[in-house]
Amino acid sequence: MNSIALILGYVWPEPNSSAAGARIVQLIKALQSRGLEVHFACAAAPTEHQIDLGAMQVTAHTIELNSSSFNQFVATLEPELVIFDRFVTEEQFGWRVAESCSGAMRILDTEDLHSLRYAREKILKKAQKNNQECGPVLAQSQEIFQVMREDELVMREVAAIFRCDLSLMISEFEIDLLTRFFSVPASLLLHVPFMVECSARSTPTFAEREHFVSIGNFRHAPNWDAVLWLKQDLWPLLRRRCPSAQLHIYGAYPPKKATQLTNPKERFLVKGWADDALQVVENAKVLLAPLRFGAGIKGKIVDAMRTSTPSVVTSIAAESMAGDCAWPGIVADTKESFVDAAAQIYQNESHWLLASQACLPLLCSRYDFAMRSEELMSIVCARLQSLERFRRNNFLGGMFQYHSARSTEFMSRWIEVKSRINAQ
Known part of the structure; x- marks a missing residue:
């Protein structure tokens, strides 16, 4: 196993701002627990609250959207693992990784299933529009599926899952939804919830707390x-x-x-x-x-x-x-x-x-971090050892990679050329 893992971030991680930021930090620690050298690359602007990656022994890189400079960057780095932070990052960079670093295992960290979240929001807003008293959306999977399939978002999200060698799912409900209603093979999905140090800590008593x-x-x-x-x-x-x-x-x-x-x-x-x-x-x-x-x-x-x-x-x-x-x-x-x-x-x-x-x-x-990180890295290592065979058996993934990547690639290249012309 090569010593380099590359995480492509949607934004720079802010573990004190969001669970998504904390999740990235947990993945970094899991990778480092197996001795991997971790690199983090992001095209977003720096933020006031982003974590100091250098203090975590992580090498940070600023990359550009719609630029062939990324192809050169990833080809030179030669990571064995590339983790995409959310499906939109895979859409932007997945085809470039496949083109310039084809041997790297491509992993999608979904964070959550965006199309599920938007479907539930749509159901809630419809109820509110009808002046119904609205509590939480308790629609069953079949109804949610019908709402999800009406939006192109789920097409994009599921296509990204098929294109990758493994997708990390934070929720068992989402795994069930994808396998039962969207025909996603269970072998493409891995349940990886939050991973934290599990130990008792001294906390205030009932009488010492308020509000x-x-x-x-x-x-x-x-x-x-x-x-x-x-x-x-x-x-x-x-x-x-x-x-x-x-x-x-x-x-x-x-x-x-x-x-x-x-x-x-x-x-x-x-x-x-x-x-x-x-x-x-x-x-x-x-x-x-x-x-x-x-x-x-x-x-x-x-x-x-x-x-x-x-x-x-x-x-x-x-x-x-x-x-x-x-x-x-x-x-x-x-x-x-x-x-x-x-x-x-x-x-x-x-x-x-x-x-x-x-x-x-x-x-x-x-x-528990120790338990969950060990499960994650064991499965990743096993998948790496049989990656070529696994990809041959994932015909739909290869088909989505061919067709979706072509359209994304041509759009990205057009934007790159247009930007170059405008800069002259």
Whole structure:
């Protein structure tokens, strides 16, 4: 196995801003655990909150979109593994990797199934347009499939999955959806949830904690929708049940429309950026995650588990997170049941303690870094050893690579030529 792995980032990783950023850091550590030299390349502009990759012993590269300079870069680097951060990155660079570094194993990290998230959002907006009282989208797989297939997004996303040698899926629900309804072979998919160090930590007691907390990047549509549902429907009821409690809303990149929701009299406080998300969560008595749509699994809930903080969540937020383990809190999907659950855990120490004690067993069962990273790297190494045979057997993948890559390639080359002419 060659010593180089290249990650092509959609954006520069910000682990303190989003679960997606934390996910990239986890993958980097998993690769390094097998002695790989990791390189990270990205065409996006640098950001204020991006992680110091150099401090992680990762070599960073700035690359260009629609430029043959990338072909030269990847051919010179000669990575054995190339990981695409989300399907749009594979669309942009996958054909170039296949052309200039054909022996490299191509891995897609989906982050979450974007087309599933958008389908659920579409269902929610339709219900809202019809003036229905809207809780979380609880549509079954068959209905979701019918909505997904109406949008070209799923065509692009599934095509990217077929073109790659392996796709890392964060959610078992998404694996089931792809294999049952989109004819994706199970051999192309690998369940890799979040991977965190699984160890007990000293956290505040019930008596030492106060208030409710909700956290999530404001640029992520499901998080912003959850804030609005809290503000408009859930918190007005919950604050009456818990008259001394405040609701603290944290998240990266809060827009003005979010900070303007702050109302001290209502004890609804939009705090914005959190320097230390774990500290914010562990000082709260209960984490609220009233997501009405979305996909993947939720980093905020993993943070709650790591800090032994009970959580009250919707089925969307809980999807594919617990397996056969007990939920460390309560899953509730109606406005009334959600408020009842939050008030119950907040006010009843024995209920709170039971939920808090369920956090570590679930964390260790599902998200232990040592276990999950070993599974990931063992399968990657095995796939590398039989890569040529595997590709021969993946006829549909080769067909998608031929046709989709040709159209993407010609568009990219046209943009490159146009940009060169305009610069003259």
